[in-house]
Amino acid sequence: MPYLRSAPVMRLGIAGLTAAALGLVALTAGYSHFVIALVALTTVAGVGLNVLLGLTGLISFGQAGFYAIGAYTSAILTLHGVSFWLALAAATLIAALVGGLVAVPAMRVKGPYLAMLTIAFGFIVEHGLIEGGEVTGGQNGLVVTDAPTLLGEPLAPAGLAVLAVLAAGASLAGFDLLARSRLGQAMRAVRDADVAAAALGFDPVRVKTLAFAISAALTGLAGAILPPLMLFIAPSSFPFSQSILFVLSVIVGGAGTVLGPLFGALVTVLLPEALSGLAEYRLLFFGIAALAVMWLVPSGLVGSLARLLPRGREAPAAAEAGEPLLPGTAAREALILDGVGIRFGGITAADGVDLTARPAAVTSVIGPNGAGKTTVLNLISGFYRPSAGAIRLGDRDLAGRPAHLVARAGIARTYQTTRLFGSLPVVDNVALGLAPGQLWRRARARDRKTADGLLAFVGYRGALDRPAAELPHVDRRLVEIARALAGNPAVLLLDEPAAGLSRADTDGLARLIRRIADSGVAVVLVEHDMPLVMGISDHILVMDAGRPIARGTPAEIRRDPAVLHAYLGGADTPARPRSAPWQGPADAVLSVLDLTAGYGAAPVLDGVHLDVRPGETVALLGANGAGKSTAMRALAGLLRPVAGAIVFDDQRVEALPAHRIARGGLVLVPEGRQVFPELTVVENIRLGAFGRGTPIDPAEVERLLDRFPGLRERAASRAGLLSGGEQQMLAIARGLMAHPRILLLDEPSLGLAPAMINALYATVAELRDEGITILIVDQMAALALTVADRGYVLEQGRVAARGTAAELSADKGLEAAYLGAA
Amino acid sequence: MASFLPPTLRRFAVTTSALFGLAISTAQAADTVKIGLVTALSGQSAKSGEAISRGIGLAIDEINAKGGVLGRPLELVARDDEANPSKGVLATRELIQRVGVVAVVGGLDTPVSMAIVPIANQMKVPFIGPWAAGTGITRNGAADNYAFRVSAVDALVDEALVAYAVKTYGAKKPGMILVNNAWGESNQKGLKDALQAANLPAAGIEKYEANDVDMVPQLSRLKEAGADALFLVGNVGPSAQVVKSLDRMGWSVPVVSHWGPAGGRFGELAGPSAGKVHFIQTFTFAGNASPKASAVLDALKAKYPAIKSMADVTPAVGIANAYDATHLLALAIQAAGSTEGPKVRDGFYKIGTYPGLIKTYDTPFAPGRHDALGPNDYVFTRFKDGEIVAVTN
Amino acid sequence: MLTSILVSGLGLGLGSMYGLVALGFHVTYAVSGTVNFAQGSVVTLGAVLAYALGVTLGWPMPAAIVLALAGCALFGLVVERALVRPFVARGSDAWLLATVAGGIVLDNTMLFTFGKEPRSLPSPLATKPVEILGTGIYPLQLVIPVVGIALAFAIRTVFRRTDLGRVLLAVAQNADAARLMGIDVRRTVACAFALSAVLAGIAGLLIAPLFSVSAELGTLFGIKAFAVAILGGIGSATGVILAGLLYGLVEAGVTATLGSTYTQLVVFSVIILALTLRPDGLLGRAAVNKV
Structure with a gap:
């Protein structure tokens, strides 16, 4: 029944519900009209809040303020003889204006700060009305006894109920339309990844302001119908608790869903009505009932119901024959950086950077971690404002312009960690990139086709309507590139696109980048993968410590002694194998038997067996998605439950939580380092000793700082400010503090510069020679096998091959299939 | 059909229909004469709401023991206004339109009563204030005034x-x-x-x-x-x-x-x-020698075991005003011979002499005079050992 | 002059209590990124339990106080277990409303068990005013800021200077990595909620003799304390304490000069202004965030 989610069905459903509500008005009388109208008005206000909460991801605990503004505007105007219908429009407009004003400070704050800001707004409105004197009637409020008229006939409560129901129906339909429109998608894009949205040309300030204004307008409209219905309004009609009720109704109904506010309104209005007989016990039971609903349907009524519906049809991307061409022709303009620099506090992050990226060429920026490569990309794309220098595209100076304007000028980019709009389907992610920054573009069928073509161009073969958050890593990279290309940019900035990709995927990526450049785009590539960089670059800029140290063609760079020293380091001195073959006890310290684990229905690991013996170094290899990191998480206890047995030190640990396993001495240095960013380097190291339960000898910390001199230099700085390589060393140092019985290293070389990787593997070899038991997972399979004694190769969650490091290295078939040439 | 629905859906369907049913089911067979009460039953002033309920409850028991009004027993339907005027207005509408009360008794808070009175006047249902003293409650300027009071006037x-x-x-x-x-x-x-x-x-x-x-x-x-x-x-x-x-x-x-x-x-x-x-x-139990006062106090203790000493009837005004107000309301209904709002309103004007708890009322209400108590009924008091006692000069 | 001294006396007193309750918000937020919006009700709970045990049941006050605080801690644990964890585990933000609902339930339960009318918690420190610089003030009003500030700084020191504090910070920054260090994250978060509730309970005990004890004692107090936490930068203990004192002074100052009718209006406008100028609070700092 996939059609249940389609636009016509939703519209029909809303029309049906509206008709049913009108029918209910016709069939009932008196107080029921009042209740129906209240439900309808709460729905309208809830839809308003849903625009903020559900689409834009902004919380507001001040909606009662907009409700009050609408109500008072309408009441005061009608009391002064203005027509109710005119007052209705005025109330909506004034609420929208105030909403836009509230957005100004709201723009700058996030999370609980935004919650507080909106709470304060609600209180200010309430107390402002109290002190409003004659105009607002102060605490006494305003009595509105004159019913509004339509064509000379006074609107009875029934008429108001009809009006409210129509407003509710219209607002639900409007929300549906908005959610499907480009503006609505831009709102979700800003929510999912505001930085990426800005880099697509969407001004987050404008999008959020619009969201606040729309939200306030709807809530104000609902409020404007309130006075003739209630016959009385006072500041006490709009207390803080009313704002909480609005939030409750949206969350209980299901934030982000079209019908959520309706169901939420039914609960928050009818429940108190149903409980009114409880008199003084009403609030108590309302609290309990609200909790019960939240426990039963944590993702909201509609959210939980929607889960019962089958998912939409997952149309695969158009698999056209041959290599599809990049649609459109990019403007042929060169990007020129002239002496660009930036300082953060006292630190110079980039200085005197000159760079020319020519159309139809790949210009690469390489350098060790912390050299300032990403900083340069951030300067170009407008996230940082340079303190010196000029950035020109053609004859336009872009230095210091905000990201959305830079994007509209024709500069697109991708990110080290992909920043897709997770809740949006793949095809909409790409379609949002078309016509950068336009909020009012009508979603045309052609857009979908264009997006489809772009996805085919980058080689994406997955489903078009799948939410981007569910994509595997490789596809995220591809979709992000497609999204960047959608705006038909003159310049494409790629930030470590090959990080985490297998050799085969990286080769595909290289061909893609070359084709993009050939179509006329000026490509700027920041990357550590030397085969990739050397293979496709026309021009290379090498940076170290924020400054350019060399530039030239790949051939020139390869020979440059300065580059060799700073960056490639001992690229010719590979990791050291064990001097003599390992000999040790045959009893495993860690045995894995028939391990099966996964995140959803399909297991990622399927009956894995492996052993690690004391003092041994074992490599766990395999292609992307083979289940290596999943295995590490399962061993460390981060992934539970798992089936099968994990025996560590003669103890079954497959049911133990992570902290118990860590205390036992199985220590994982996780993928992505995972240092504590706000703690200092030394604090991070000391925390490593927490689980072992013995006091820390200061000399021990000193010894570690000796081992990692890079860390000693930055011992007192926050770990989050370290470069990737330094963070990896810190993570290993932290792991060593635990006195591990076995050390698990998950993708330690990920995102590191070649020299850094060599230093890292030298350290791993040292640890191995000191007798530490190691289980290592690394994308750089050949390197891992160099230091390892034995290895396992995973394929689709199963052990496909095992053997000594030498055997596995010699197996050419395996190398081709899974390992690639490092 | 229902069995095809998944459990969540079914639970949801049942809850909503139950809610709807509760919300729109209108008044049941009108075999009792219902009196509404809108007061603060929770929050800071909850104690006063309790006093008013007790005063009304006691009076209703006495009236029903004598056969009720118009041959039908009286019934109290109480709603909590949380000392919030808007909640009070909502509750009043619900009482009038859904429950179908004959009259609404108000509570302690003047702001709430001030908000309710215009509704009562518009819907032509008598409102009787047993506590809130705001002058404008009864002197509200409405041409068709349904607000009465058995309490002090600011x-x-x-x-x-x-x-x-x-x-x-x-x-x-x-x-x-x-x-x-x-x-x-x-x-x-x-x-x-x-x-x-x-x-x-x-x-x-x-x-x-x-x-x-x-x-x-x-x-x-x-x-x-x-x-x-x-x-x-x-x-x-x-x-x-x-x-x-x-x-x-x-x-x-x-x-x-x-x-x-x-x-x-x-x-x-x-x-x-x-x-x-x-x-x-307007009233204290302490130092009150009238036989009516001690009889009412005894009856209160019998009906509400929680009352043990004088200190438990500290908001005596609430009890006394509400007690007298309820009796006066019953007399008004009886005099009107009907439960229709306008007739009951006129019934108030027809009340003759009634020996109440606070005093003996003699034509307490007349058009333009909707307050049953006046300056002569006020006494000055102070707290002594947790009890309210009259100040003796 | 006279007035200003008096104002600062009470302003600092109330301000330090706001700071104490706000510190409770800080503790749970720092560890779990969640807060207990029933904090205000816990303020009431502390006072109500102490009254019920110490006055109604006639227990010795020290025992009553200890048990009252234990009761608060227990409530904190229940909130975490029942109102926060289930929602956080499902990635839902509904904990926000669940804790609000929990506060409503607690308030009303107290209303029907403790009683509807406000009571007075007797304190030897709040019966006879002493005269300081020509102004009468209860000794308790001097004790409150001293205890409040001392307690607040003690907590701040624990967080900033001890390994235990770093464990809490580690949990906050990366729960999975903290697990890998052998830290029991669940228990740490539960402890933070208990501690947070105890802080609120202490505030309730301290202010109860000045206010009257009723089921509504803490409602507005909780909102103000949340404002204080935000104003100070909810991630910074020092900021939260300072913001509390500042809030108390501004509130008292506005009341003294413009009258209490304008207090909320002015104070909440100041909050919006302050957040516009310092979006991360007074001493809050933006987290390390690389693009």
Whole structure:
């Protein structure tokens, strides 16, 4: 029944519900009209809040303020003889204006700060009305006894109920339309990844302001119908608790869903009505009932119901024959950086950077971690404002312009960690990139086709309507590139696109980048993968410590002694194998038997067996998605439950939580380092000793700082400010503090510069020679096998091959299939 | 069909239909005559709501024991307004339109009653106030007035307060310390008028919020202005804070108060100086020798076992006013011979003599005179050992 | 002059209590990124339990106080277990409303068990005012800021200077990595909620003799404390304490000069202004965030 989610069905459903509500008005009388109208008005206000909460991801605990503004505007105007219908429009407009004003400070704050800001707004409105004197009637409020008229006939409560129901129906339909429109998608894009949205040309300030204004307008409209219905309004009609009720109704109904506010309104209005007989016990039971609903349907009524519906049809991307061409022709303009620099506090992050990226060429920026490569990309794309220098595209100076304007000028980019709009389907992610920054573009069928073509161009073969958050890593990279290309940019900035990709995927990526450049785009590539960089670059800029140290063609760079020293380091001195073959006890310290684990229905690991013996170094290899990191998480206890047995030190640990396993001495240095960013380097190291339960000898910390001199230099700085390589060393140092019985290293070389990787593997070899038991997972399979004694190769969650490091290295078939040439 | 629905869906369907059913089911067979009560049953003033309910409950028992009204028993339907005018208005509409009550009895808070009265007038259902004293509740200017009251009236109370301050303390330049809400506003006007009539200047008018704990700044301004007596208007909590603030300032000034302190354990809250505050009441059980008073007290103890001592009937005004109001309402319905609003309203005017708890009423209501109690019914009292006792000069 | 001294006396007193309750918000937020919006009700709970045990049942006050605080801690644990964890585990933000609902339930339960009318918690420190510089003030009003500030700084020191504090910070920054260090994250978060509730309970005990004890004692108090936490920068203990004192002073100052009718209006406007100028609070700092 996939059609249940389609636009016509939703519209029909809303029309049906509206008709049913009108029918209910016709069939009932008196107080029921009042209740129906209240439900309808709460729905309208809830839809308003849903625009903020559900689409834009902004919380507001001040909606009662907009409700009050609408109500008072309408009441005061009608009391002064203005027509109710005119007052209705005025109330909506004034609420929208105030909403836009509230957005100004709201723009700058996030999370609980935004919650507080909106709470304060609600209180200010309430107390402002109290002190409003004659105009607002102060605490006494305003009595509105004159019913509004339509064509000379006074609107009875029934008429108001009809009006409210129509407003509710219209607002639900409007929300549906908005959610499907480009503006609505831009709102979700800003929510999912505001930085990426800005880099697509969407001004987050404008999008959020619009969201606040729309939200306030709807809530104000609902409020404007309130006075003739209630016959009385006072500041006490709009207390803080009313704002909480609005939030409750949206969350209980299901934030982000079209019908959520309706169901939420039914609960928050009818429940108190149903409980009114409880008199003084009403609030108590309302609290309990609200909790019960939240426990039963944590993702909201509609959210939980929607889960019962089958998912939409997952149309695969158009698999056209041959290599599809990049649609459109990019403007042929060169990007020129002239002496660009930036300082953060006292630190110079980039200085005197000159760079020319020519159309139809790949210009690469390489350098060790912390050299300032990403900083340069951030300067170009407008996230940082340079303190010196000029950035020109053609004859336009872009230095210091905000990201959305830079994007509209024709500069697109991708990110080290992909920043897709997770809740949006793949095809909409790409379609949002078309016509950068336009909020009012009508979603045309052609857009979908264009997006489809772009996805085919980058080689994406997955489903078009799948939410981007569910994509595997490789596809995220591809979709992000497609999204960047959608705006038909003159310049494409790629930030470590090959990080985490297998050799085969990286080769595909290289061909893609070359084709993009050939179509006329000026490509700027920041990357550590030397085969990739050397293979496709026309021009290379090498940076170290924020400054350019060399530039030239790949051939020139390869020979440059300065580059060799700073960056490639001992690229010719590979990791050291064990001097003599390992000999040790045959009893495993860690045995894995028939391990099966996964995140959803399909297991990622399927009956894995492996052993690690004391003092041994074992490599766990395999292609992307083979289940290596999943295995590490399962061993460390981060992934539970798992089936099968994990025996560590003669103890079954497959049911133990992570902290118990860590205390036992199985220590994982996780993928992505995972240092504590706000703690200092030394604090991070000391925390490593927490689980072992013995006091820390200061000399021990000193010894570690000796081992990692890079860390000693930055011992007192926050770990989050370290470069990737330094963070990896810190993570290993932290792991060593635990006195591990076995050390698990998950993708330690990920995102590191070649020299850094060599230093890292030298350290791993040292640890191995000191007798530490190691289980290592690394994308750089050949390197891992160099230091390892034995290895396992995973394929689709199963052990496909095992053997000594030498055997596995010699197996050419395996190398081709899974390992690639490092 | 239902069995095809998944459990979540089914649970949801059942809940919604149940809710709808509850919400729109209209009044059941009207075999009883229903009286609505809208008052604060939770929150700070909950105790007063309880007193009113008890007064009505006792009166209804007596009336029903004698066969009810129009041959039908009376029934009380209570709603909590949380001291919030909007909630009060909502509850009133629900009582009138859904439950179908004959009349609505109000509560302690003037702001709530002020909001309800226009609704009652519009829907032509009598409203009887047993507590809230705001002048505008009964004197609301409506051509067709359905608001009655068996309680104090601010305008009259304020005259009494001024007279008392002048007579007892020889006040020449009194100051006002008032709660910042409709009740305070009503008294601000009343006190100003009363002072003007007595040809006295006001040292100053200060206001405070209902949840303030420190009134020293306001009181300091009054002291500097040379106030020689204070008129206090506020509920029991903030009234106690005024007394404590006076204590801290070391300012010993006579305090003549509206009846806020009667609403709770003023003696405990205000500390040792509580007894210095003299406040107005329409009724006290303590020191009341009338046989009716002791009979009602005994009946109360029998009906509500929670009442053990005089201290448990501290908001005696609430009980007494509500008790008399209910009896007067029953007489009005009886006189009207109908439960229709306009007829019951006219029924109030037809009440002759009724020997009540507070006094014997003699044609208590007439068009243009909707207050059953007047200045002669006020007594000045103070707290002594947790009980309210009359001040004996 | 006279007034300003008095104002600062009470302003600092209330302000330090706001700071104490706000510190409770800080503790749970720092550890779990969640807060207990029933904090205000816990303020009430502390006072109500102490009254019920110490006055109604006549227990010795020290025992009553200890048990009252234990009761608060227990409630904190229940909130975490029942109102926060189930929602956080499902990635839902509904904990926000669940804790609000929990506060409503607690308030009303107290209303029907403790009683509807406000009571007065007796304290030897709040019966006879002492005269300081010509102004009467209860000794308790001097004790409150001293205890409040001392307690607040003690907590701050624990967080900033001890390994235990770093464990809490580690949990906050990366719960999975903290697990890998052998830290029991669940228990740490539960402890933070208990501690947070105890802080609120202490505030309730301290202010109860000045206010009257009723089921509504803490409602507005909780909102103000949340404002204080935000104003200070909810991630910074020092900021939260300072913001509390500042809030108390501004509130008292506005009340003294403009009258209490304008207090909320002015104070909440100041909050919006302050957040516009310093979006991360007074001492809050933006987290390390690389693009």
